[in-house]
Amino acid sequence: MNVPAPAAVIVLAAGAGTRMRSRIPKVLHPLCGRSLLLHAIEAARGTSPAQLIAVVRHEREKVAGHLAEHAPDVVIADQDAVPGTGRAVQCGLEQVGASSGTVLVTYGDVPLLDAATLTELVASHEGAGSAVTVLTARVADPTGYGRILRDAQSGEVAAIVEHKDADEEQRAIDEINSGIYAFDVDVLRRALGQVTTVNAQGEMYLTDVLAIARAEGGAVRSLVTEDAMLVEGVNDRVQLAQLGSEMRRRLLERHMRAGVTIVDPATTWVDAEVSIGQDTVIQPGVQLLGATTIGEDVRLGPDSTLEDTEVDDGASVVRTHALLAEIGPGASVGPFTYLRPGTVLGADGKIGGFCETKNAQIGDGAKVPHLSYVGDAEIGEGTNIGAATIFANYDGVDKHRSRVGRHAKVGADNVIIAPVEIGDGAVTGGGTTILQDVPPGALAVNDTTMKIVEGWTSRRRPGTVADEAARAAQAGAGESETSSSEDGKEQEN
Ligand code: UD1
Ligand code: CA
Numbered sequence: 001m002n003v004p005a006p007a008a009v010i011v012l013a014a015g016a017g018t019r020m021r022s023r024i025p026k027v028l029h030p031l032c033g034r035s036l037l038l039h040a041i042e043a044a045r046g047t048s049p050a051q052l053i054a055v056v057r058h059e060r061e062k063v064a065g066h067l068a069e070h071a072p073d074v075v076i077a078d079q080d081a082v083p084g085t086g087r088a089v090q091c092g093l094e095q096v097g098a099s100s101g102t103v104l105v106t107y108g109d110v111p112l113l114d115a116a117t118l119t120e121l122v123a124s125h126e127g128a129g130s131a132v133t134v135l136t137a138r139v140a141d142p143t144g145y146g147r148i149l150r151d152a153q154s155g156e157v158a159a160i161v162e163h164k165d166a167d168e169e170q171r172a173i174d175e176i177n178s179g180i181y182a183f184d185v186d187v188l189r190r191a192l193g194q195v196t197t198v199n200a201q202g203e204m205y206l207t208d209v210l211a212i213a214r215a216e217g218g219a220v221r222s223l224v225t226e227d228a229m230l231v232e233g234v235n236d237r238v239q240l241a242q243l244g245s246e247m248r249r250r251l252l253e254r255h256m257r258a259g260v261t262i263v264d265p266a267t268t269w270v271d272a273e274v275s276i277g278q279d280t281v282i283q284p285g286v287q288l289l290g291a292t293t294i295g296e297d298v299r300l301g302p303d304s305t306l307e308d309t310e311v312d313d314g315a316s317v318v319r320t321h322a323l324l325a326e327i328g329p330g331a332s333v334g335p336f337t338y339l340r341p342g343t344v345l346g347a348d349g350k351i352g353g354f355c356e357t358k359n360a361q362i363g364d365g366a367k368v369p370h371l372s373y374v375g376d377a378e379i380g381e382g383t384n385i386g387a388a389t390i391f392a393n394y395d396g397v398d399k400h401r402s403r404v405g406r407h408a409k410v411g412a413d414n415v416i417i418a419p420v421e422i423g424d425g426a427v428t429g430g431g432t433t434i435l436q437d438v439p440p441g442a443l444a445v446n447d448t449t450m451k452i453v454e455g456w457t458s459r460r461r462p463g464t465v466a467d468e469a470a471r472a473a474q475a476g477a478g479e480s481e482t483s484s485s486e487d488g489k490e491q492e493n
Contacts, residue, residue: 011048013148020235024062032271136223160207196208216345267286292309320334321332324357328347333345359377367385375399
């Protein structure tokens with residue numbers, strides 16, 4: 001579609017949203033990892049408008065602050081004390097420079113509306129040369145919505161009547177005003193000048209613009225959407241959850257159509273900004289959150305939560321909780337693994353079962369296979385860290401870093417007391433406490449000797465089950481000695 005870009009999109013976000021019963025402004029509640037308002041802004045941005053404007057009032061600082069942080073190109077317009085959607089748009093229009101062209105109006109609390117529908121609205125509006133085009137839908141329960149009144153002869157939209165102002169006959173109409181419109185900017189400016197607050201709610205209704213535009217000879221038409229969910233707003237937390245699950249369903253469908261296998265969509269959550277490569281397979285119980293990116297041919301899950309995490313092609317991540325981590329191509333993580341911010345795992349590396357890592361750079365092909373904590377550390381390529389090794393990074397006051405070189409081998413159950421360096425190709429024995437640097441190629445073992453005290457259990461724990469077991473073992477050993485000597489053979493053990 002070759003559709004001209006609108007002069008502006010005005011996103012209304014000044015309302016109080018009292019039915020949310022929340023200290024957080026309604027439009028800042030998140031859905032699939034992004035606020036309701038940013039969903040609306042993203043859809044608006046998709047039409048490439050010359051200006052993008054948000055009208056704010058309730059909790060102005062929080063809402064404007066959120067936009068400054070996440071969508072700094074959006075122009076903030078402040079609504080004054082005059083209530084109503086008409087006044088909101090009038091305040092937004094003060095920021096619009098253009099004196100001709102199309103202005104779109106959308107709501108900050110309608111999260112499923114997409115750029116394609118808005119583009120279609122502009123195309124239909126400009127194609128027909130209309131003064132106003134309203135997006136409408138037919139719904140099973142139109143209670144609360146403005147109803148579309150049509151001219152009996154032309155079928156064009158004659159007016160919109162609000163539910164509270166409607167009579168019985170009008171309330172029976174099931175075609176509703178979505179609140180999303182395309183306006184000729186000049187018509188909109190003029191008509192808003194004539195809108196009053198004489199109605200059931202004492203507000204300036206934007207909907208009054210339609211009848212005014214028509215009275216001055218402009219054509220008022222509609223675009224009827226078949227997909228009523230697209231224009232549904234959030235008023236309370238029940239609707240928030242309903243639209244959230246619908247958005248989730250749509251996002252998952254898009255990924256599946258693009259070549260991602262999602263074994264169980266019912267238990268899979270993928271935020272709006274997540275990207276997933278072709279032929280990746282997602283097992284049940286996976287949540288991909290925030291700015292997570294997943295490569296191609298990745299094996300994910302079951303039961304993993306990855307937030308702001310990058311997983312490269314061909315990696316495998318099983319039963320893992322990861323935040324701000326990077327997992328290299330072909331690498332393997334899990335099960336029961338906790339990757340904290342700053343974990344970077346190289347190509348074909350491994351962080352295995354029951355490991356926790358933080359601010360740890362683990363090189364290509366390096367492995368931390370079992371039961372370890374790696375905090376504030378660098379591990380070189382090809383190095384193996386023995387089971388249950390702990391990088392003790394915290395001395396009670398400060399955190400320190402340790403470094404293990406390339407192709408080194410750290411034995412099982414080492415405690416690496418930071419800050420230390422273990423050189424390239426070095427080896428440490430099982431159970432070593434690493435208190436000082438180990439030069440490249442050296443062996444480090446602690447100087448401890450093991451002592452055997454024979455008969456200790458029978459002297460100190462006489463009559464216990466342990467004592468009985470020890471005695472039985474000794475008696476058994478005696479018997480087998482006897483039998484072997486009877487056979488005249490040497491028994492090996
Ligand atoms: C409005 C429409 C109604 C339509 C419905 C669709 C009017 C008069 N009525 O009704 O025909 O069916 O939306 O959901 O327009 N807002 C402001 N400033 C205000 C008042 C509202 O910015 O002073 C914003 C709200 O934040 C919200 C949107 O406008 O995003 C709609 O406001 P709301 O009060 O929900 O309108 P409704 O009465 O539901
Ligand atoms: Ca509403």
